[in-house]
Amino acid sequence: MTSHFHALCVDAIDPPLLARFWAGVLGRETADDPSGGIALPPDGDAGLRILFLPTDEPQSGRNPLHFDLTSASLDDQRATVARSLALGARHIDIGQLPEEGHVVLADPEGNEYCVIEPGNAFLAGCGTLGALSCDGSQAVGYFWSAALGWPLVWDQDQETAIRSPHGGPKITWGGPPLMPLTGRARLRFDLAPPAGGAQGAEIDRLVSLGATRTGTGTDGSGAVAMTDPDGREFRVLASR
Numbered sequence: 405m406t407s408h409f410h411a412l413c414v415d416a417i418d419p420p421l422l423a424r425f426w427a428g429v430l431g432r433e434t435a436d437d438p439s440g441g442i443a444l445p446p447d448g449d450a451g452l453r454i455l456f457l458p459t460d461e462p463q464s465g466r467n468p469l470h471f472d473l474t475s476a477s478l479d480d481q482r483a484t485v486a487r488s489l490a491l492g493a494r495h496i497d498i499g500q501l502p503e504e505g506h507v508v509l510a511d512p513e514g515n516e517y518c519v520i521e522p523g524n525a526f527l528a529g530c531g532t533l534g535a536l537s538c539d540g541s542q543a544v545g546y547f548w549s550a551a552l553g554w555p556l557v558w559d560q561d562q563e564t565a566i567r568s569p570h571g572g573p574k575i576t577w578g579g580p581p582l583m584p585l586t587g588r589a590r591l592r593f594d595l596a597p598p599a600g601g602a603q604g605a606e607i608d609r610l611v612s613l614g615a616t617r618t619g620t621g622t623d624g625s626g627a628v629a630m631t632d633p634d635g636r637e638f639r640v641l642a643s644r
Contacts, residue, residue, distance in 0.1 A: 406598060432444045451531070469537065470591075488509050492512040534573055592636070592637045
């Protein structure tokens with residue numbers, strides 16, 4: 405029994421605005437969430453749920469996680485970039501080279517993402533949201549593979565990637581050097597215990613895999629805060 409990937413949580417100064425932006429970019433609908441945030445439900449059984457939650461802290465520095473969006477053609481890539489800009493994105497420079505084919509943008513709250521050029525074999529068949537590209541070690545890729553029960557689909561030169569057995573986006577980790585930990589992560593994972601499983605038992609299992617529980621209590625929703633082996637935050641939700 406393994407954890408269920410419940411949502412990718414994104415802290416936002418204006419959750420409705422940011423949810424509308426990403427709904428427009430990804431072609432999804434928004435939905436209210438019991439947590440008080442705004443959700444983008446998955447686009448099919450293999451899609452990932454994205455949950456925008458309110459925060460008072462503005463974006464500061466680069467995120468250790470960003471979206472990679474795929475393109476079917478150069479015209480499709482241009483259309484995604486144009487749609488993004490019309491919705492409030494902007495071009496940014498994070499050191500990409502002129503000869504690189506991907507386009508780097510930031511959403512209205514400064515969260516970076518890439519629109520990947522067509523012909524990228526690694527993301528073939530992954531859908532519009534091709535990957536969650538994460539800063540992280542090889543060990544953390546192994547941890548998340550075991551935590552979610554998702555097989556490794558890449559493990560080379562300390563870079564790793566996993567993908568749900570049902571398909572959908574890949575989650576990738578780029579290996580060293582790692583970005584320094586600076587404050588609360590604006591993008592992080594929410595896990596749910598397996599169907600019929602207890603939250604406490606799942607927390608114990610994750611600790612045995614290398615996670616750390618941060619604190620002894622729960623938040624207002626009953627979720628437990630934890631960190632993965634690289635020290636990145638995630639939560640385990642209450643049993644349902």
